[in-house]
Amino acid sequence: MIFILDYLEHIRGFLFAFLLFYPLFMAYLWMIGAIYYYWRRERGRPDHTQEPPLPRYPGVSLVVPCHNEGDNVHETIAALLAQTYPHFEIIAVNDGSRDNTGALLDELAEKHPQLRVLHFARNQGKAMGLRMAAxxxxxxxxxxxxxxxxLDPHATSWIMSHFVSGARVGAVTGNPRIRTRSTLLGKLQVGEFSAIIGMIKRAQRIYGRIFTVSGVVSGFRKTALHQVGYWSLDMVTEDIDISWKMQLNHWDIRYEPNALCWILMPETLRGLWKQRLRWAQGGYEVLLRNTLGLFSWKRRRMWPVYLEFTTSVVWSYSMLGVAVLWSLGFFFPLPDYLEIPSMIPEWPGVILGLTCLLQFAVSLRIDSRYEKGLSRYYYWMIWYPLAFWLISLLTSIVGLPKALFKKRGRRATWVSPDRGVTQGGAGGSR
Structure with missing residues (x-):
């Protein structure tokens, strides 16, 4: 009996060590990977304000799926028309919009011969819009x-610089920048897209594959799309799905930080919750669909991404288990090996907080070459662990059962997102 109790105490100690050291390990892994990526691949290059020299300029279709985008479509098409790349067309897909999106696109098409418009009679989903445009x-x-x-004027050229230099490049993910900055949540996302999303993409490029392209700005080679069957119509996150399909079929995906794209993001807790829950569910759906196909030596470069994602799931559910035991301790006496004395992190929380601030400092320093004035958002980042870590933890927990019990084969269609309170900042205003 004593042996069993000692064993359970060791398990509890291991669990607490895992809960503390896993986020610390990942934070320093991402920082080291991002610094190495910057030093080897970004330092000394021209920035996004300059046009990269290309040996050739193959034709490009700029694709814009739209659903109820009447308030934004003029600005979006104007930015595409301002691309400095010499050989492009624009394909806009009006996906069953209930507002004036279709009429506005038709008016713009009459004025600009480069623009073609596809109309869907009813909502078919972003994946179908992308597929038909392709x-x-x-x-x-x-x-x-x-x-x-x-889209930044030089973004198409920077994306194309990878395609013309690499025959196995199937996709290139760009660098999303936040326009909605009128609330605390908006300001926090400015830092998040640098410290979390941009940093992770840099680090993942160093140790193998990336988890996903950015659905708001990515380039694709149609040969690769055709080989993998284009975007799946039943996945809630078509960007994660196409990323895994391409990389499992040995196509390379690259990250181009000079391909800037100014985007709108949620600035309410309700909108942020819905968005992050969709991201979590989409990641689980892709994981469930592709797990069996990963156990092949030919696909070993996907193993680090798979391990990173599955370990984060274990960490989230471990945190849930600790929280449940801590709550039960208020109502029932628990054995010593199940007792959780406190959920207040104390000194481990100080270490995690300092590491978080260091991570933001490193990432904002790297990204400052792409957007001036980022340092003023650093002081808001102290609130990031409280707001975003909790939301990420809860959406990871809720997203798994949603993915497991989702009806198979159901088409994923559009739901108009929360796009912030006031659109402004570096991307302009509307």
């Missing part, structure tokens, strides 16, 4: 953005 495009390369995004 099928009607006469070009081998696509640059896909959201209907409320503003």
């Amino acid at each position: 099928l009607v495009s006469p070009h081998e390369f696509l640059v896909c953005i959201d209907g409320d995004a503003l």
Whole structure:
């Protein structure tokens, strides 16, 4: 009996060590990977304000799926028309919009011969819009953005620099920048997209594959899309799905930080919850669909991404278990090996907080070459663990059963997102 109790005490000690050291390990892994990536691949390069020299300029279709984007479509199309890349067309997909999106696109198409418009009678989903645009495009390369995004004038050229230099490059993910900054949540997301999303993409490029392209701004090679069957119509996150399909079929995905795209993001807790829950569910759906196919030596480069994701799931549910035991301790006497004395992190919380601030400092320093004035958002980052770590933890927990019990084969269609309170900042205002 004593042996069993000692064993259970060791398990509890291991669990607490895992809960503390896993986020610390990942934070320093991401920081080291991002610094190495910056030093080897970004330092000394021209920045996004300059045009990269290309040996050739193959045709590109700029694809914009739109659903109820009447307030944004003029700005979005204007930014696409301002691309400095010499050979492009624009394909806008009006996906069953209930507002004036279709009429506005038709008006713009009459004024600008570069713009073609596809109309769906009813909501078919973003994946179907992207698929149809790819099928009607006469070009081998696509640059896909959201209907409320503003593409930087040189972004297409920077994305194409990877395609023309690498025959196995199937996709290139760009660098989303936040426009909605009128609330605390908006300001926190400015730091998040640098410290979390941008840093992780840099680190993942160093140790193998990336988890996902950014759905708001990515380039694709149509040959690769055709080989993997294009975007799946039943996945809630088509960007994660296509990323895994391409990389499991040995296509390379690269990250281009100079391909800037200014985007709108939620600035309410309700909107942020819905968005992050969709991201979590989409990650689980892709994981469930592809797990069996990963156990092949030919696909070993996906193993680090798979291990990173599955370990984060274990960490989230371990945190849930600790929280449940701590709550039960208020109502029932628990054995010593199940007793959780406190959920207040004390000195481990100080270490995690300092590491978080260091991570933000490193990432904002790296990203400052792409956006001036980022340092003023650093002081808001002290609130990030309280707001975003908790939301990420809860959506990870809720997202798994939603993915497990989702009805198979159901089409994933559009739901108009929360796009912030006031659109402004570096991307302009509307």
